Amino acid sequence: MELKWTSKALSDLARLYEFLAPVNKLSTILLTNPRIGEQLFQFEPREVRRTSYRGRVDQIAHDMGDLKHRMSGLDQAMTLVKRGINLSEETDARQQITLNKLAERIGRIERRLELS
Numbered sequence: 001m002e003l004k005w006t007s008k009a010l011s012d013l014a015r016l017y018e019f020l021a022p023v024n025k026l027s028t029i030l031l032t033n034p035r036i037g038e039q040l041f042q043f044e045p046r047e048v049r050r051t052s053y054r055g056r057v058d059q060i061a062h063d064m065g066d067l068k069h070r071m072s073g074l075d076q077a078m079t080l081v082k083r084g085i086n087l088s089e090e091t092d093a094r095q096q097i098t099l100n101k102l103a104e105r106i107g108r109i110e111r112r113l114e115l116s
Contacts, residue, residue, distance in 0.1 A: 005013070037049035 035047075035049065040048045040050055
């Protein structure tokens with residue numbers, strides 16, 4: 001029996017391979033070995049096989065949801081850190097103003113006492 005692929009099927013297979021190869025070694029094995037999978041005899045004389053990628057797609061969707069949730073948490077944490085930095089800068093500015101006022105007062109006191 002000879003396996004013939006349409007150009008569209010080959011194109012889809014190539015795109016699927018490029019997408020899955022970096023993340024799923026099992027999928028790349030299935031794509032490079034097209035005879036793996038359950039043969040569906042009701043399509044004879046054509047050789048049609050069933051493989052399931054649904055579980056992996058569901059896992060990827062779950063992982064994406066988890067990553068979005070984690071990214072949201074990181075965004076909130078970064079907002080809190082930035083708010084803390086802004087408050088620290090504000091506190092530093094207030095302390096510098098207080099120090100400047102104290103330095104001016106000390107300078108006036110020294111002038112009055114003629115210590116300068």
